[in-house]
Amino acid sequence: MEFKHVSVLYEETIEGLNVNPEGIYLDGTLGGGGHSEAIVKQLTTGKLICNDLDMIAINASKERLANYSEKIIYVHDDYKNILTHLDEMGIEKLDGALLDLGISSPQIDNPERGFSYMKDAPLDMRMDRDSSFSARDVINDYSESELIRVFRDYGEEKFAKKIASKIVRDRQVKPIETTGELATLIEKCYPAGYRFKFGHPAKRVFQAVRIEVNGELDGLQEFVTNLTLRLKKGGRIAIITFHSLEDRIVKNAFVELEKDCICDKRLPVCVCGKRKEINIITRKPITASEEELAKNKRAESAKLRVAERV
Numbered sequence: 001m002e003f004k005h006v007s008v009l010y011e012e013t014i015e016g017l018n019v020n021p022e023g024i025y026l027d028g029t030l031g032g033g034g035h036s037e038a039i040v041k042q043l044t045t046g047k048l049i050c051n052d053l054d055m056i057a058i059n060a061s062k063e064r065l066a067n068y069s070e071k072i073i074y075v076h077d078d079y080k081n082i083l084t085h086l087d088e089m090g091i092e093k094l095d096g097a098l099l100d101l102g103i104s105s106p107q108i109d110n111p112e113r114g115f116s117y118m119k120d121a122p123l124d125m126r127m128d129r130d131s132s133f134s135a136r137d138v139i140n141d142y143s144e145s146e147l148i149r150v151f152r153d154y155g156e157e158k159f160a161k162k163i164a165s166k167i168v169r170d171r172q173v174k175p176i177e178t179t180g181e182l183a184t185l186i187e188k189c190y191p192a193g194y195r196f197k198f199g200h201p202a203k204r205v206f207q208a209v210r211i212e213v214n215g216e217l218d219g220l221q222e223f224v225t226n227l228t229l230r231l232k233k234g235g236r237i238a239i240i241t242f243h244s245l246e247d248r249i250v251k252n253a254f255v256e257l258e259k260d261c262i263c264d265k266r267l268p269v270c271v272c273g274k275r276k277e278i279n280i281i282t283r284k285p286i287t288a289s290e291e292e293l294a295k296n297k298r299a300e301s302a303k304l305r306v307a308e309r310v
Contacts, residue, residue, distance in 0.1 A: 007034030008299040009240055012286050013098065014038045016238045016306035022046050023095025023235075026086075028079035028227075031104040033061030039098070040068040046095070051075040051082050053128045053214075057104060078128075078215075080223045083230065093232040099224075102242040102302065103127075103210070115210060117202035120180030125210045135209045139182060140175050144168045154217065154245065155208030162189045163205060179206075207243060217245060224253040228278060231309035236281070238306045247285065247303050254280050254307050281306040 007013075013035055019025065021044040027036045030052035040048045050065075050072055052058050058074055065072060075085050079099065086094075107127070108115050114124030114135060125135040138150065144164045151160035163186055167176065176182055183202040190201045211217055228237050241247040260276040285303035292299050 006296045008302040009304045013238050017096045017236050020095045026097040029100045030061050033064045040071050043071050049073045051079050053078050094230050095235045097237045100240045101246050114179055117183040117206050120178050125213045127214050135213050138209050138212055140171050150212045151208050154211040155204035157204040159189050221249045221253045233309055235309045240304050242301050250305050278307040
């Protein structure tokens with residue numbers, strides 16, 4: 001399947017980054033390369049580091065961005081490891097960084113990747129195809145209490161206990177092998193009148209399992225903090241999230257970084273050492289316009305937050 005992905009909040013993100021033509025930029029989640037293309041087109045003597053965990057995405061973007069290859073460095077890894085790669089490259093500071101934390105359309109639309117509850121396929125959901133740990137392992141090997149934790153913490157699923165209990169019972173008869181089997185099982189756990197009231201009943205569990213398989217929230221706040229501190233003065237970071245769990249983590253990281261001295265005001269001098277590190281540019285997250293939503297329904301849940309290093 002050809003890797004084609006529509007970048008969400010495209011203009012808003014690039015405007016938020018305020019690209020310096022001579023700067024060094026990071027696209028930590030390359031995906032289809034749309035945002036990267038917009039950044040690299042503005043660079044003269046600058047460089048762009050493009051990172052992705054999915055080698056299919058990297059190879060597709062290498063073709064798309066072939067005319068700018070001399071300005072791009074590609075990295076195949078989890079974006080949370082990118083600071084180590086920057087150290088190895090001798091890059092101490094960045095002029096800007098972008099994280100688009102959503103899953104790319106080709107990953108959802110390719111049935112064999114096993115991300116979608118709308119198409120029957122083997123349970124997979126690995127962003128890194130070289131990983132040995134998949135959604136099948138979560139669904140068939142996790143204890144009932146572990147499944148409840150995943151569904152509640154990562155999917156905010158109201159029927160987590162009921163769904164986990166049914167999974168454990170059903171897999172004793174035979175392993176749950178496909179997305180279709182799992183989606184049908186989840187549907188049966190919902191009351192008939194409530195089943196499709198807020199979209200497909202499987203969407204929260206599928207989100208939760210995907211997050212668990214790929215460790216999407218592990219260390220996210222710490223990483224956002226450390227990446228932001230890697231910016232030069234005046235450098236910008238733009239982060240796009242697609243569900244409330246991610247957005248809350250990013251918001252909290254930015255709020256902490258913007259705080260100045262947190263000492264008791266009655267103290268004559270500061271003893272905490274806390275200093276304001278950023279200005280938050282987006283007090284409220286930027287969301288997709290009606291025009292964008294008409295073209296790309298998947299932008300509906302996207303939220304963009306931007307901050308500037310001080």
